[in-house]
Amino acid sequence: MTHIDFSLVDWSRAQFALTACYHWLFVPLTLGLSFIIAFMETIYVKTGNEEWKRLTKFWMTIFGINFAIGIATGLILEFEFGTNWSNYSWFVGDIFGAPLAIEGIMAFFLESTFIAVMFFGWNKVGKKFHLLATWLVAIGSNLSALWILVANGWMQLPVGMKFNPDTARNEMVDFWKILFSPIAVNKFLHTVSSGYVLAALFVIGISSWYLLKKRDVVYAKRSIVVAASFGLLASIFIMFTGDGSARAVAHHQPMKFAAMENLYMGQQNAPLVAFGILKQDPNATDHKKMNFSYLVEIPDVLSYMAFLNPNAYVPGIYDLVHGNADHGVPSYNERITKGEIAINALAAYKRAKLAGNDSLANAMLGTFEKNYNNFGYGYYANREVHELIPNITMSFYSFRIMVFLGLHFFALILVVLILTVKNRIENKKVILYTALWTIPLAYIASMLGWIVAEVGRQPWVIQDILPTIAAVSQLKASSVQLTFWVFAVFFTALLIAEIGIIVKQIGKGFTA
Amino acid sequence: MFESLSLLSLQQYWWLIVSLLGALLVFLMFVQGGQTLIFTLGKSEEERTLLVNLLGRKWELTFTTLVTFGGAFFASFPLFYSTSFGGAYWVWMAILIAFVIQAVSYEYRKKPGNFLGQKTFEIFLMFNGLLGTLLLGTAVATFFTGSAFSVNKMNLLDLTSGNMPVISEWKGPAHGLEAALSPVNLSLGLAVFFLSRVLAILYFMNRLDHAAIMERLKKQLLYNAIPFLVFFLAFAGWLLLSSGFAVDPKTGIVSMEPYKYLHNLIALPVVAILFVLGVAGVLLGIIRSVACFEKCHTKGIWLSGTGTVLTVWALLLLAGFNHTAFYPSNWDLQSSLTIENSSSSHYTLTAMSYVSLLVPFVLAYIWYVWRAIDKKKISTEELQSESHIY
Numbered sequence: 001m002t003h004i005d006f007s008l009v010d011w012s013r014a015q016f017a018l019t020a021c022y023h024w025l026f027v028p029l030t031l032g033l034s035f036i037i038a039f040m041e042t043i044y045v046k047t048g049n050e051e052w053k054r055l056t057k058f059w060m061t062i063f064g065i066n067f068a069i070g071i072a073t074g075l076i077l078e079f080e081f082g083t084n085w086s087n088y089s090w091f092v093g094d095i096f097g098a099p100l101a102i103e104g105i106m107a108f109f110l111e112s113t114f115i116a117v118m119f120f121g122w123n124k125v126g127k128k129f130h131l132l133a134t135w136l137v138a139i140g141s142n143l144s145a146l147w148i149l150v151a152n153g154w155m156q157l158p159v160g161m162k163f164n165p166d167t168a169r170n171e172m173v174d175f176w177k178i179l180f181s182p183i184a185v186n187k188f189l190h191t192v193s194s195g196y197v198l199a200a201l202f203v204i205g206i207s208s209w210y211l212l213k214k215r216d217v218v219y220a221k222r223s224i225v226v227a228a229s230f231g232l233l234a235s236i237f238i239m240f241t242g243d244g245s246a247r248a249v250a251h252h253q254p255m256k257f258a259a260m261e262n263l264y265m266g267q268q269n270a271p272l273v274a275f276g277i278l279k280q281d282p283n284a285t286d287h288k289k290m291n292f293s294y295l296v297e298i299p300d301v302l303s304y305m306a307f308l309n310p311n312a313y314v315p316g317i318y319d320l321v322h323g324n325a326d327h328g329v330p331s332y333n334e335r336i337t338k339g340e341i342a343i344n345a346l347a348a349y350k351r352a353k354l355a356g357n358d359s360l361a362n363a364m365l366g367t368f369e370k371n372y373n374n375f376g377y378g379y380y381a382n383r384e385v386h387e388l389i390p391n392i393t394m395s396f397y398s399f400r401i402m403v404f405l406g407l408h409f410f411a412l413i414l415v416v417l418i419l420t421v422k423n424r425i426e427n428k429k430v431i432l433y434t435a436l437w438t439i440p441l442a443y444i445a446s447m448l449g450w451i452v453a454e455v456g457r458q459p460w461v462i463q464d465i466l467p468t469i470a471a472v473s474q475l476k477a478s479s480v481q482l483t484f485w486v487f488a489v490f491f492t493a494l495l496i497a498e499i500g501i502i503v504k505q506i507g508k509g510f511t512a
Numbered sequence: 513m514f515e516s517l518s519l520l521s522l523q524q525y526w527w528l529i530v531s532l533l534g535a536l537l538v539f540l541m542f543v544q545g546g547q548t549l550i551f552t553l554g555k556s557e558e559e560r561t562l563l564v565n566l567l568g569r570k571w572e573l574t575f576t577t578l579v580t581f582g583g584a585f586f587a588s589f590p591l592f593y594s595t596s597f598g599g600a601y602w603v604w605m606a607i608l609i610a611f612v613i614q615a616v617s618y619e620y621r622k623k624p625g626n627f628l629g630q631k632t633f634e635i636f637l638m639f640n641g642l643l644g645t646l647l648l649g650t651a652v653a654t655f656f657t658g659s660a661f662s663v664n665k666m667n668l669l670d671l672t673s674g675n676m677p678v679i680s681e682w683k684g685p686a687h688g689l690e691a692a693l694s695p696v697n698l699s700l701g702l703a704v705f706f707l708s709r710v711l712a713i714l715y716f717m718n719r720l721d722h723a724a725i726m727e728r729l730k731k732q733l734l735y736n737a738i739p740f741l742v743f744f745l746a747f748a749g750w751l752l753l754s755s756g757f758a759v760d761p762k763t764g765i766v767s768m769e770p771y772k773y774l775h776n777l778i779a780l781p782v783v784a785i786l787f788v789l790g791v792a793g794v795l796l797g798i799i800r801s802v803a804c805f806e807k808c809h810t811k812g813i814w815l816s817g818t819g820t821v822l823t824v825w826a827l828l829l830l831a832g833f834n835h836t837a838f839y840p841s842n843w844d845l846q847s848s849l850t851i852e853n854s855s856s857s858h859y860t861l862t863a864m865s866y867v868s869l870l871v872p873f874v875l876a877y878i879w880y881v882w883r884a885i886d887k888k889k890i891s892t893e894e895l896q897s898e899s900h901i902y
Contacts, residue, residue: 065623067619075612081593086597086599086679086680090680093593094590098856098867104582112576113882116882123897125885171856172856172860347669350669469677473678474598474676483601487609500625502625505624
């Protein structure tokens, strides 16, 4: 394993991260705005008030502009599983491909068909049918999120599958276990609700701008009422789903959890770091150890958050690397050895099968199955163990900033809603400016959530089973580097175009 | 219901579905064909906008079919996804970029604040139309001509040689672009390109209410139908006379068999009927639209469209059925992919088969919605009354 092209692995990761980040710039707004539009149109159909129709159409135009670029980046993401992660596509394609196909059949056609009714059907179909189409687009968008997040959840917690030694890949044995795995359920709920909050903040922020400019005041206030009501519910819900997500991570991805908290030495009654500033440990040689230069802790909370027990033991980075016999935590070196045994046993099984030596094949299969849980660690034989530790600084800060911003969003939405209902929002300039400048913060929080989820699980493409170094396609690093820059230029140009168009559209106002 | 089917039956069922999705995709690529005709048919800004809007109401359907085709192929034959996408990197990247720029072009083309300018997005649409059809056609041709790759699953378990543990390795120098240099591949690529333009012309004839453009459509139909026929016949002739990649059903060993695809056509009479009906449908749609223009021009798209679906479906079935390697390797015959050695497991194919029962329902609502939206032909006046214009 000395000739792994790390430059290729890194560029492949960079390209996937670039595509995923750009994709995720557009998707959350689609997820939430589709529902906000549906609420507005429902009010229009119920009341027959043309102003609500104008309101619906205004936000629908913004939705359309945003939707198009989400589709573009989504296509690349789907195919990059094959182009850049070809080993992965085979190794787990039996499980991962199915949600992707179901997403296409169930969700994408729903979206793409009824979106046409949404945009072109105003004078061609009845009011109720049009409303149904708008709701179906919202449901379709969220359904597509379900399937891709189930697939992502499965990568973080591979359940419902069994390795088939004859085909040399993992195969699905329980569809429902994959669909309802705790990580998948929490991931879906947390991610879509973050999209709802982002969309609510987007609508509130833009509407605040109108109020600051004293333009389209009635439309802006109505938009705020709908968005803030929806956003408030979503931001309460997101706290519960976030809590559930953190607990699932603590149970199934302890290294990610330790990195999120910069918990170096495991402990019982572990405190939660409410605020902390990291600095590199001057003596850290292999474990990426970070110290705190400033720290505010809340006693016992981390243990409680992770295991609903303030006395519970939470393993730290050191324990996971070196093992902790008292708490039954194996060391990474043990896991690497077992992984190596699993890989070599599988190779021996296949050779024995080919030679017709069934008894040896059975013995090797037994050895393989006993050690399979550590399969992916085998690729780190003769490598530095610290390669199995994710980037702590990114995980730690991303998690903290996301949570703080989440609390800010909740408070802001609550205040905005109360002031709007009391009809006092127009004169609260500080609140209106805060709402406007919270739009970029919503995007930052949303992106940080993905950084926590994806950076924190490195180097695993499939947790404990397949690392990035064994998942990548065999290409020249320079080829991937070139496509990375091509995509970077295209996506950035399209993003600038999108922002320009949205800004102009907003400038035109609700009644244009 | 599906649980009781054998693995082979499920593999065949999924090859039928993936092939059908591929066939529907080729038909729906009339959108791409139409994009390459915007400047040929539209002589004024107003006319171009009319054409773009006609296509713009269908582009998402084509795009969604492409995405679903990819997803279904991944789910049912993951080794193909792994080998072809990871190997023929440049072809797939070129195709992807061509589709990325399409996805935004309709929506952004005329919107104020678009810093790239309207012309840029129209060129993007042209680029997508040309590359999307040509490269997809070329890529499909490699199902019959083969590509240079090797597959060795033991690589995954090799911790000692120092090689990367990647199971499939592309041997072609240009990671797939070399396929575009083969005249046979190129002839199918060009056939798909011209076919997509023919279908676009027939679609415009069906939906458009504009006398001047209609006159140009008549002329363009012939200009595109003739090269389509030339390239299609060249490919079909080569296909029926060439050797193919046969799989021994007992041993799984792949070998070259003279006239393999002709043999498949004879061995699979239903496929042969589909093929003949399909080709007849395409030709009849074109001929009737030319010969009895006044009465028949609105119906051409249905005849030629159905014909396209049947022809492409039959072609893809010929590539995978009757013990044939559907994604052959001409570098190492034994690395060739067949529906048996590249498919998902019995359990996954069964689960997916239940999901496939939704397909008729999906087709039904697409049909219903488009009937509701496409009640009236589109004219410049009608377009101006729309609230959402591309």
